[in-house]
Amino acid sequence: MGVIELAAFAEAVGSAGPVTIAGLRTRGGSVADVRCVSAPVGIDWVQPDEMTACCGAGTPVAELNAALAEHGQRVALPSSGTVGGALAVGHSGVRRLGDGPVRDVLLQARYVSAAGEVVKAGGPTVKNVSGFDLCRLLVGSCGTLGFVGDVIVRTRPIAAHSQWFSAEATDPHECFARLYRPVSVLWDGSTVWALLEGHAADVSEQATNAGLRACDGPPSLPTGSRRVVPPADVASLTGTFVAEVGVGIVHHADTWTPPIGDPRAMELESALKREFDPTGRLNPGVPFG
Amino acid sequence: MIAALVDELRAAITPERVRIGSTELGLYGRDASNIGGSAGAVCFPTSTAEVQACVAAAHRHGVPFVARGSGTGLAGGATPLDHALVIVLTKMNRVLSVDPINRLAWVEPGVLNLDLTRHVAHLGLHFAPDPSSQQSCSIGGNVANNSGGPHCLSDGVTAAHILGLEVVLSDGSLVQLGATEAEPVGLDLRGAFVGSEGMFGVATKVCVRLTQNAPSVRTMLMDFNSVEDGAQTVSAIIAAGMVPAALEMMDQLCVQAVEAYIHAGLPVDAAAVLLVEVAGLAHGVEADVARIIEIAQAHGAGGVRIAQDEAERALLWKGRKSAFGAIARIKPNYYLHDTVVPRRMLPQVLRQVYEITARYQLQVLNVFHAGDGNLHPLLVFDKREPGVMERVLAAGEEIVRASVAAGGVLSGEHGIGLEKRDFMPLMFGPADLAAQAAMRRAFDPAGLANPFKVLPSPAACGDVQHVPEGAWV
Ligand SMILES: Cc1cc2nc3c(=O)[nH]c(=O)nc-3n(C[C@H](O)[C@H](O)[C@H](O)COP(=O)(O)OP(=O)(O)OC[C@H]3O[C@@H](n4cnc5c(N)ncnc54)[C@H](O)[C@@H]3O)c2cc1C
Numbered sequence: 001m002g003v004i005e006l007a008a009f010a011e012a013v014g015s016a017g018p019v020t021i022a023g024l025r026t027r028g029g030s031v032a033d034v035r036c037v038s039a040p041v042g043i044d045w046v047q048p049d050e051m052t053a054c055c056g057a058g059t060p061v062a063e064l065n066a067a068l069a070e071h072g073q074r075v076a077l078p079s080s081g082t083v084g085g086a087l088a089v090g091h092s093g094v095r096r097l098g099d100g101p102v103r104d105v106l107l108q109a110r111y112v113s114a115a116g117e118v119v120k121a122g123g124p125t126v127k128n129v130s131g132f133d134l135c136r137l138l139v140g141s142c143g144t145l146g147f148v149g150d151v152i153v154r155t156r157p158i159a160a161h162s163q164w165f166s167a168e169a170t171d172p173h174e175c176f177a178r179l180y181r182p183v184s185v186l187w188d189g190s191t192v193w194a195l196l197e198g199h200a201a202d203v204s205e206q207a208t209n210a211g212l213r214a215c216d217g218p219p220s221l222p223t224g225s226r227r228v229v230p231p232a233d234v235a236s237l238t239g240t241f242v243a244e245v246g247v248g249i250v251h252h253a254d255t256w257t258p259p260i261g262d263p264r265a266m267e268l269e270s271a272l273k274r275e276f277d278p279t280g281r282l283n284p285g286v287p288f289g
Numbered sequence: 290m291i292a293a294l295v296d297e298l299r300a301a302i303t304p305e306r307v308r309i310g311s312t313e314l315g316l317y318g319r320d321a322s323n324i325g326g327s328a329g330a331v332c333f334p335t336s337t338a339e340v341q342a343c344v345a346a347a348h349r350h351g352v353p354f355v356a357r358g359s360g361t362g363l364a365g366g367a368t369p370l371d372h373a374l375v376i377v378l379t380k381m382n383r384v385l386s387v388d389p390i391n392r393l394a395w396v397e398p399g400v401l402n403l404d405l406t407r408h409v410a411h412l413g414l415h416f417a418p419d420p421s422s423q424q425s426c427s428i429g430g431n432v433a434n435n436s437g438g439p440h441c442l443s444d445g446v447t448a449a450h451i452l453g454l455e456v457v458l459s460d461g462s463l464v465q466l467g468a469t470e471a472e473p474v475g476l477d478l479r480g481a482f483v484g485s486e487g488m489f490g491v492a493t494k495v496c497v498r499l500t501q502n503a504p505s506v507r508t509m510l511m512d513f514n515s516v517e518d519g520a521q522t523v524s525a526i527i528a529a530g531m532v533p534a535a536l537e538m539m540d541q542l543c544v545q546a547v548e549a550y551i552h553a554g555l556p557v558d559a560a561a562v563l564l565v566e567v568a569g570l571a572h573g574v575e576a577d578v579a580r581i582i583e584i585a586q587a588h589g590a591g592g593v594r595i596a597q598d599e600a601e602r603a604l605l606w607k608g609r610k611s612a613f614g615a616i617a618r619i620k621p622n623y624y625l626h627d628t629v630v631p632r633r634m635l636p637q638v639l640r641q642v643y644e645i646t647a648r649y650q651l652q653v654l655n656v657f658h659a660g661d662g663n664l665h666p667l668l669v670f671d672k673r674e675p676g677v678m679e680r681v682l683a684a685g686e687e688i689v690r691a692s693v694a695a696g697g698v699l700s701g702e703h704g705i706g707l708e709k710r711d712f713m714p715l716m717f718g719p720a721d722l723a724a725q726a727a728m729r730r731a732f733d734p735a736g737l738a739n740p741f742k743v744l745p746s747p748a749a750c751g752d753v754q755h756v757p758e759g760a761w762v
Pocket residue numbers: 320321355356357358359360361362363365366367378398419420421422425426427428429430431432433434435436437438439486487488490491492493613702703739
């Protein structure tokens with residue numbers, strides 16, 4: 001089992017001057033007019049009986065998933081772009097209800113710090129509480145705290161059977177309450193969609209029980225804004241939207257300005273940024289999160 | 290300094306709830322680990338505002354403070370050093386609200402783990418992390434230690450079940466980290482706080498995710514002629530694409546001790562026993578049970594006992610959970626270790642554990658979360674035997690080193706605290722440790738929240754920072 005060499009990547013990031021990083025640019029990509037680096041590409045290993053895999057952060061998610069599929073496994077990251085990009089942005093896909101947040105995927109990361117050093121966060125095993133959870137901080141930090149070079153991720157088995165269903169529904173929670181751990185439940189104000197996985201007989205029993213009919217797939221998601229609201233607010237949404245029931249992520253046709261966070265939390269974020277990147281050289285101007 | 294602080298605390302939260310008597314100082318001078326410290330004062334706030342008042346007073350006086358839940362931690366996390374102020378959160382034990390539709394709840398940190406599960410049981414829900422100490426440990430302690438339990442194999446450890454936190458920072462200010470929203474804007478501060486072992490601040494409210502109870506559950510016990518066969522069965526089950534709800538292993542000495550204690554009809558002749566629980570919807574569960582039995586038999590499993598009813602299931606679990614009671618019949622004292630290794634390394638590392646303990650003439654029982662490679666060698670001893678504590682500590686250190694050398698980590702669920710602080714360099718280099726120290730500084734620039742835990746002091750500042758050792762008792 002090889003170890004991905006990060007020395008060249010660290011050298012490219014360097015220790016002075018503004019620098020940005022790009023993956024496949026599916027999530028906005030790099031900062032304009034700033035020197036741009038890219039993370040190592042390639043899968044180092046896949047361990048099906050550990051349910052872990054190690055790859056360069058520049059590896060496309062699709063490539064990792066193709067390698068895992070040979071073992072009946074997958075990684076719970078949104079399928080576009082690179083592994084590093086998906087982790088840096090930290091936005092989950094519509095399977096979040098079943099898969100959990102993106103942050104739960106990352107077990108270990110080696111990143112290049114603002115000082116140009118290779119730093120390891122987390123550890124290689126599926127369970128680990130050795131030290132502070134720096135991995136959580138890296139996920140969703142949009143490359144503002146360090147540039148991830150390689151990662152060890154948690155994988156999951158691909159379910160034996162997977163099917164989308166739908167039904168008319170004015171109250172999304174009625175259907176939601178009848179399902180046992182659905183992978184996704186979406187609602188647009190009049191129709192509810194559910195993704196059910198597992199044993200085929202369980203899936204069809206569940207669907208019948210909740211009054212759902214098989215359908216081709218989820219609806220297309222409006223792209224005006226991706227709002228994050230308390231899950232309790234989903235039932236009272238208005239406009240053109242598709243909401244993730246039980247999660248509170250809303251794909252809306254209209255634009256949206258996120259509420260201002262707790263000012264004390266924003267101070268903590270600034271303090272972290274000062275600690276990790278005192279001169280603000282990593283992805284300058286990019287807001288985290 | 291402490292006297293002035295105590296006066297201020299008494300004015301802030303009433304005199305009865307600030308204690309400096311020798312009984313209280315003794316009682317709160319350590320946690321459930323073998324490490325003792327020294328408390329300067331103990332206070333029992335009942336609200337967020339009172340926690341803020343206590344922390345702000347400690348901050349004004351430059352006195353370190355230690356948040357404490359139930360004190361069941363096993364790594365010395367809640368052990369106060371240098372006469373720190375102990376802030377006990379057990380009086381903040383209300384479930385504040387439950388949203389049964391979206392399956393989440395806001396609770397105070399002193400709520401006991403099992404009490405929360407009982408509180409929501411009538412809704413068909415539970416709090417998934419289930420440490421063996423769940424009858425007595427607090428949600429605040431679970432958050433701070435990112436605790437796990439047998440059923441965290443499929444459902445994830447505490448971190449996967451925390452949505453939001455209200456935290457008192459070391460200057461007494463209050464901050465909200467996340468809430469019911471899935472993905473709050475900005476850095477994942479709540480994620481960073483989970484597992485921070487009381488060193489980032491005091492959690493005063495916690496928003497937890499609740500998990501649906503499984504409609505169908507099957508529990509089985511399988512015995513093996515060798516630890517290797519049991520361990521290989523574990524790897525084969527996972528590689529076959531199944532993640533059981535729980536996958537626990539007990540070795541022979543442990544099974545024998547437990548059987549002598551609870552008489553559950555456990556296979557005392559087996560070298561190793563696996564307790565496997567599969568949970569979910571009925572068809573999937575039955576299919577998985579059949580495949581798991583097939584895999585186990587292909588790996589030489591002898592008997593397979595499937596619990597026929599809830600009573601038998603409870604009995605099998607009682608076997609797993611009685612290890613601590615059972616060992617008292619062997620020796621009066623125990624030292625419980627906690628490391629993780631890749632599953633495929635379980636046979637090798639277990640062999641090393643037996644070899645190391647034999648060399649130090651110690652008895653060891655293994656009862657552990659095999660499904661995620663989380664070893665729990667339980668060394669039993671009688672501390673009145675001269676020199677035994679040194680042997681226990683030396684054997685423990687070798688076990689930790691062997692686990693890390695096998696590609697594992699220092700701790701799977703108990704945390705680092707004082708116990709493993711000086712082992713951190715086995716896993717992390719200076720730059721890695723500096724990054725963790727930077728996280729701490731951002732949350733606690735004053736360095737007053739539970740200092741001297743988790744991070745070994747960098748050699749460079751040895752002259753300005755003394756590191757109390759904490760006495761092994
Ligand atoms: C018999 C036995 C079995 C155990 N089994 C398991 C097991 O299966 N899995 C497992 O993971 N652990 C286990 N443990 C360890 C322990 O129970 C857990 O770590 C538990 O989560 C600690 O909770 P507590 O309330 O006792 O915390 P404490 O021991 O009081 O404190 C633990 C840490 O949390 C900090 N802390 C406590 N409350 C707060 C707060 N509100 N805000 C900030 N920091 C806080 C403390 O400063 C300390 O660092 C076991 C312990 C025993 C004695």
